[in-house]
Amino acid sequence: MTVNTGNNRASAPSDIVVEADISAVVSEDLRSIVQRHLNQVPNSVELSAAEQETIRQQIKQLLREKNAVIVAHYYTDPLIQALAEETGGIVSDSLEMARFGNNHPADTLVVAGVKFMGETAKILTPDKQVIMPTLEATCSLDIGCPADDFSAFCDQHPDRTVVVYANTSAEVKARADWVVTSSIAVDVVEHLDACGEKILWAPDKYLGSYVQKQTGADMVLWDGSCIVHEEFKAQGIEQIKQVYQDAAVLVHPESPQSVIELADVVGSTSQLIAAAKQLPQRQMVVATDQGIFYKMQQAVPDKELIIAPTGGNGATCRSCANCPWMGMNGLNNLLSCLENETNRVEVDPAIAARALKSLQRMMSFKAGG
Numbered sequence: 001m002t003v004n005t006g007n008n009r010a011s012a013p014s015d016i017v018v019e020a021d022i023s024a025v026v027s028e029d030l031r032s033i034v035q036r037h038l039n040q041v042p043n044s045v046e047l048s049a050a051e052q053e054t055i056r057q058q059i060k061q062l063l064r065e066k067n068a069v070i071v072a073h074y075y076t077d078p079l080i081q082a083l084a085e086e087t088g089g090i091v092s093d094s095l096e097m098a099r100f101g102n103n104h105p106a107d108t109l110v111v112a113g114v115k116f117m118g119e120t121a122k123i124l125t126p127d128k129q130v131i132m133p134t135l136e137a138t139c140s141l142d143i144g145c146p147a148d149d150f151s152a153f154c155d156q157h158p159d160r161t162v163v164v165y166a167n168t169s170a171e172v173k174a175r176a177d178w179v180v181t182s183s184i185a186v187d188v189v190e191h192l193d194a195c196g197e198k199i200l201w202a203p204d205k206y207l208g209s210y211v212q213k214q215t216g217a218d219m220v221l222w223d224g225s226c227i228v229h230e231e232f233k234a235q236g237i238e239q240i241k242q243v244y245q246d247a248a249v250l251v252h253p254e255s256p257q258s259v260i261e262l263a264d265v266v267g268s269t270s271q272l273i274a275a276a277k278q279l280p281q282r283q284m285v286v287a288t289d290q291g292i293f294y295k296m297q298q299a300v301p302d303k304e305l306i307i308a309p310t311g312g313n314g315a316t317c318r319s320c321a322n323c324p325w326m327g328m329n330g331l332n333n334l335l336s337c338l339e340n341e342t343n344r345v346e347v348d349p350a351i352a353a354r355a356l357k358s359l360q361r362m363m364s365f366k367a368g369g
């Protein structure tokens with residue numbers, strides 16, 4: 001987590017080099033994929049309170065019978081988050097999800113999140129069964145970084161250490177030297193920079209540019225973005241700050257640079273929740289997916305949480321601070337995958353073996369160590 005003091009740790013070059021040209025991949029194609037997935041979001045099917053309770057009890061029983069545990073992300077439906085907590089599972093950021101699944105003795109991990117989280121769990125614990133409520137839930141960063149194009153990009157920069165964000169496919173991780181999540185990206189790149197290494201970063205250009213500014217490292221960046229965080233705009237934050245003048249601004253580093261510059265705290269989802277607790281302000285403007293409010297409000301019951309405005313509205317708003325893929329996880333499909341042991345995550349063993357090396361570096365990294 002970074003508290004914005006206005007002083008970066010190192011002086012950064014004025015221009016960030018964003019080299020990869022994937023405009024063809026991330027234009028109309030991506031929009032139509034998002035729309036298709038938005039149309040399938042199962043939670044639009046309203047369940048009555050009684051139906052919810054019946055499903056919850058069925059899931060609880062199956063978790064016990066099958067020695068299974070729920071590993072959920074903060075952006076999933078609060079009903080899933082509550083169930084994970086009540087049954088000894090976890091609700092967390094992507095790094096803690098990976099660690100929890102890796103260390104837990106369950107035979108089956110039910111990963112409620114997006115594809116890369118299920119793949120990471122399977123690569124780290126191949127002997128466990130990893131299932132997901134849906135295998136369709138992906139991520140714009142993963143979609144926007146096809147393995148073949150990425151590999152060609154790496155070939156153009158053989159002198160660089162390849163650092164990829166966890167929000168990537170197993171194939172992309174297999175081509176990388178390091179995997180990082182937003183909670184340790186700055187620390188890992190700072191460490192590599194101190195060792196004299198030049199970095200090739202993918203896929204999130206905003207997170208990459210933030211890391212570059214924080215560390216001063218020599219980085220070339222892939223041109224990807226998160227469709228949810230990209231919609232936060234500096235102008236919207238400035239306007240809402242006029243209304244809530246004493247509010248702290250909490251920003252996930254997948255947001256554009258102009259939004260990050262207005263932040264009091266920049267960090268992963270878990271780090272933003274920790275900051276909400278530690279900061280003295282009574283009001284928080286939060287620039288990340290709205291799913292985080294369930295756990296954040298639990299952490300700070302007396303504080304007022306305000307969602308940062310997104311750039312779009314109506315027809316132009318593709319996410320409105322709600323990840324369409326995280327939203328595909330619901331009670332119904334969670335029950336179904338557990339009952340039938342369907343939606344198993346499988347990763348090609350040769351790819352998994354290579355991805356494991358870069359993931360293990362992430363798992364064993366200790367800041368300052």
Ligand code: 13P
Pocket residue numbers: 092093094095167181182183226254267268269270
């Ligand atoms: P965190 O690791 O901060 O939870 O981020 C994962 C993610 O996909 C955010 O959009």
Ligand code: SF4
Pocket residue numbers: 114138139140141167226227228229254289323324325326
């Ligand atoms: Fe990917 Fe953005 Fe959704 Fe996170 S919020 S899973 S980065 S699309």
